[in-house]
Amino acid sequence: MGMEWYIVRRVAWAAIVTFIIVTITWGLMTAAPNPQVQQAVTQAAMDGENPAEAEERMEAQLQLDRPLHVRFMDYVVGVYTLEWGWSNTRNQPVTAALVSALYYTVQYSVPWTILTVLIGPIVGVYSAANQYSWRDHAATGVAFFGYAIPNFFFGIILLLIFGVQLEWIPIVYQTGVPVFSVQNVIQLTIPIFVLVTGSIGAIMRVSRNEAAEYANADFVKTAKAKGVSTYRIYARHVIRPTMVPLSTTMVGYLLAIFTGSSLLVEVVFGIPGLGRTLYDAVVAQDTNLVLGSTLFFTFVATIGNLLQDLVYTVLDPRISFEDR
Amino acid sequence: MTDEPLLSVEGLTTEFDTDNGVLTAVDGIDFEIPRGETVCLVGESGSGKTVASESITRIVPTPPGEVTGSVRFDGQEITSLSESELREIRGGRIAHVFQNPQDALNHCYTVGWQIVEAVQTHEPDTSEEEARERAIELLNDVGVANAAARLDDYPHEFSGGQKQRVMIAMALVTNPDLLIADEPTTALDVTVQAQILNLLEELQEEYSMSILFVTHDLGVVAQIADHVVVMYAGKVMERGTVEEIFDDPSHPYTRALLECLPGQARSAEGIPGTLPSPIDPPDGCRFAPRCDYAVEECTAGDQPPEEPLTDTHAVSCVHYQQGYDPSTVKTEFTQEDGTVTGGVSGD
Ligand code: SF4
Numbered sequence: 001m002g003m004e005w006y007i008v009r010r011v012a013w014a015a016i017v018t019f020i021i022v023t024i025t026w027g028l029m030t031a032a033p034n035p036q037v038q039q040a041v042t043q044a045a046m047d048g049e050n051p052a053e054a055e056e057r058m059e060a061q062l063q064l065d066r067p068l069h070v071r072f073m074d075y076v077v078g079v080y081t082l083e084w085g086w087s088n089t090r091n092q093p094v095t096a097a098l099v100s101a102l103y104y105t106v107q108y109s110v111p112w113t114i115l116t117v118l119i120g121p122i123v124g125v126y127s128a129a130n131q132y133s134w135r136d137h138a139a140t141g142v143a144f145f146g147y148a149i150p151n152f153f154f155g156i157i158l159l160l161i162f163g164v165q166l167e168w169i170p171i172v173y174q175t176g177v178p179v180f181s182v183q184n185v186i187q188l189t190i191p192i193f194v195l196v197t198g199s200i201g202a203i204m205r206v207s208r209n210e211a212a213e214y215a216n217a218d219f220v221k222t223a224k225a226k227g228v229s230t231y232r233i234y235a236r237h238v239i240r241p242t243m244v245p246l247s248t249t250m251v252g253y254l255l256a257i258f259t260g261s262s263l264l265v266e267v268v269f270g271i272p273g274l275g276r277t278l279y280d281a282v283v284a285q286d287t288n289l290v291l292g293s294t295l296f297f298t299f300v301a302t303i304g305n306l307l308q309d310l311v312y313t314v315l316d317p318r319i320s321f322e323d324r
Numbered sequence: 325m326t327d328e329p330l331l332s333v334e335g336l337t338t339e340f341d342t343d344n345g346v347l348t349a350v351d352g353i354d355f356e357i358p359r360g361e362t363v364c365l366v367g368e369s370g371s372g373k374t375v376a377s378e379s380i381t382r383i384v385p386t387p388p389g390e391v392t393g394s395v396r397f398d399g400q401e402i403t404s405l406s407e408s409e410l411r412e413i414r415g416g417r418i419a420h421v422f423q424n425p426q427d428a429l430n431h432c433y434t435v436g437w438q439i440v441e442a443v444q445t446h447e448p449d450t451s452e453e454e455a456r457e458r459a460i461e462l463l464n465d466v467g468v469a470n471a472a473a474r475l476d477d478y479p480h481e482f483s484g485g486q487k488q489r490v491m492i493a494m495a496l497v498t499n500p501d502l503l504i505a506d507e508p509t510t511a512l513d514v515t516v517q518a519q520i521l522n523l524l525e526e527l528q529e530e531y532s533m534s535i536l537f538v539t540h541d542l543g544v545v546a547q548i549a550d551h552v553v554v555m556y557a558g559k560v561m562e563r564g565t566v567e568e569i570f571d572d573p574s575h576p577y578t579r580a581l582l583e584c585l586p587g588q589a590r591s592a593e594g595i596p597g598t599l600p601s602p603i604d605p606p607d608g609c610r611f612a613p614r615c616d617y618a619v620e621e622c623t624a625g626d627q628p629p630e631e632p633l634t635d636t637h638a639v640s641c642v643h644y645q646q647g648y649d650p651s652t653v654k655t656e657f658t659q660e661d662g663t664v665t666g667g668v669s670g671d
Pocket residue numbers: 575576577609610611612613615616617618619622628640641642643
């Protein structure tokens with residue numbers, strides 16, 4: 001009881017949330033006029049045919065003439081069986097388009113997330129341990145710099161310096177290079193660097209402030225009086241409670257950057273990832289692909305929030321599961 | 325065993341560098357802790373007693389703190405030791421128990437983990453199992469029921485009194501020579517307080533430790549002290565055996581504290597006035613602004629030197645110097661019921 005039951009309920013809740021989101025997207029899509037039908041109607045009108053007939057024909061072809069609940073069921077089944085429709089602009093199934101985009105997004109997101117999650121808290125706790133020293137001030141300066149400068153702007157500047165002036169990195173992202181190759185590392189360094197500087201600042205500040213609070217806690221004094229070394233005090237006694245509030249901030253924050261900044265960075269650096277795909281789909285009015293990308297981001301966010309809650313409960317033993 | 329005291333402190337001074345200037349929390353105090361005995365450091369909050377107790381093994385944060393003076397522990401000067409040498413003593417031969425058991429244990433780790441950490445910090449070769457065995461023994465010893473089963477519980481699953489027992493068990497891990505207990509019962513219920521005090525007295529016998537007990541509560545002092553050191557504003561006002569302090573209180577501050585005990589004349593209102601600023605203390609006797617017997621000489625120069633009354637009893641007040649009459653400050657104690665006595669009974 002307790003934790004297991006809580007996890008079951010939390011997972012069930014995440015499933016319900018995704019279902020609600022799927023339903024809302026379907027509602028919006030059904031309420032909006034279908035571009036293909038409209039196109040057929042316009043075409044018919046221009047060709048001098050009967051627009052109403054053309055509309056019916058197109059609706060029948062697209063199976064839009066069936067009752068709403070049948071269409072809804074079909075759609076829901078489709079979403080959960082990963083039949084997300086056909087992308088007109090890419091001429092491939094939406095899922096295939098997303099998978100190929102994901103392939104590029106993962107290449108920079110994974111190193112970016114790992115670096116942020118590792119460096120952010122460590123530098124933050126280090127700052128807290130050396131409060132008001134020049135190292136602390138330096139870290140604070142870097143944090144505010146990364147926080148304040150817009151990612152895409154910073155990306156363009158770096159691209160100008162390293163791509164155009166110094167010619168160290170290709171100006172346009174090379175999709176042909178193997179994932180684990182020096183060229184790939186070189187071309188991903190700058191986008192990852194831009195994203196890390198953007199995300200790490202907030203994480204550093206939160207962990208520094210939390211850790212500074214715990215550094216003066218009574219239990220830290222107890223540990224010191226036990227003879228525990230300063231390093232171990234921070235590595236064990238301070239980091240652990242710091243991670244509790246931090247885990248909450250971190251997941252939400254990374255998700256926000258993932259959905260927002262990654263798009264800008266992909267556009268700036270020409271990486272054909274998820275953000276770029278969504279952007280192109282919106283511009284080209286490829287409805288299915290827009291929906292698919294949106295659903296994907298929603299699922300990522302829901303799963304991220306789920307993980308965040310689970311991590312939270314594991315980290316802080318004081319949480320009572322009964323009343324949540 | 326020698327006659328030399330286990331711990332002797334001379335000119336211990338602890339200063340903190342703050343934005344408003346240098347704050348002198350402990351201002352050159354001397355005291356000794358005889359082997360196997362209990363010394364109480366007494367004073368109001370803000371008197372510097374806690375900082376003094378935490379300056380011995382330098383667990384006060386340095387910087388901003390700075391500890392000077394001499395601390396001899398079992399014949400060895402420990403103020404000049406390096407941080408890593410001091411770490412061996414902390415939680416090794418000198419253990420601490422703190423005031424607030426609610427926060428003194430890390431809420432993210434089980435009590436077993438925290439006791440095992442204490443064991444392995446000082447005996448790195450001890451295996452996890454051995455350390456856990458030892459933890460169970462100690463928890464039994466300090467009266468935590470069902471110790472083996474409770475080892476993997478988190479601190480929040482224990483009551484305040486039980487947490488303090490866990491803290492005490494953790495302090496005993498290395499069989500210390502000196503236990504420094506800072507207000508260990510203040511945050512607890514009255515009945516639990518009495519249990520913890522009894523436990524400490526029993527353990528003192530069992531482990532033949534000396535105890536430095538920091539408290540503001542003279543009732544507790546009467547119960548457990550062998551010797552008493554009365555502190556005010558970072559200075560020692562009076563020192564003596566527990567009998568001397570309770571039967572022949574000599575310093576106006578000590579007497580004022582005793583008058584605040586339940587049943588005594590000042591029990592309701594306390595001592596009027598507040599502690600002087602530790603950043604810019606007054607000239608002369610620190611207690612002068614609140615003292616009923618202050619004369620002109622009290623506000624000039626430094627704190628009056630300690631005048632010995634007996635081998636063990638000394639007092640820092642001008643009225644005990646040559647040419648003054650101590651009886652001016654030794655007025656009679658008036659109890660609430662009107663009874664007049666020369667001292668306050670120790671129990
Ligand atoms: S020295 Fe003066 S001010 Fe201080 S306690 Fe004695 S009488 Fe009071």
